[in-house]
Amino acid sequence: MKTVILGSFAASFLVAFVPLYVGIQHNAMGEFCKNDSLDPCSFDYFYALGIWTSWFATIFISLIGISVVIRLCIAGRKV
Numbered sequence: 001m002k003t004v005i006l007g008s009f010a011a012s013f014l015v016a017f018v019p020l021y022v023g024i025q026h027n028a029m030g031e032f033c034k035n036d037s038l039d040p041c042s043f044d045y046f047y048a049l050g051i052w053t054s055w056f057a058t059i060f061i062s063l064i065g066i067s068v069v070i071r072l073c074i075a076g077r078k079v
Helices: 002-015 017-025 045-078
Strands: none
Touching: 002 017, 002 045, 017 045
16 A cells, blocks of 8 residues: 555656646736736746645545555455
8 A cells, every 4th residue: 555655656746737737827817926917927836836735635636536446356256
């Protein structure tokens, strides 16, 4: 189970950067700027961390849930 958690953590860590990267690249409305102007945009790291954390938690919990279901199916097949 330790390898499942470690693998899920690593995959979630890396995959959570994809929506964050896409959001930063398509920052047309200035969501990642602390001020309301796009010209002197000072990047809001806390907002970006919140986006990354929400994706990380969603992916991590989903991967752990899928691995538990797979383990239960495999254990049920052996009985």
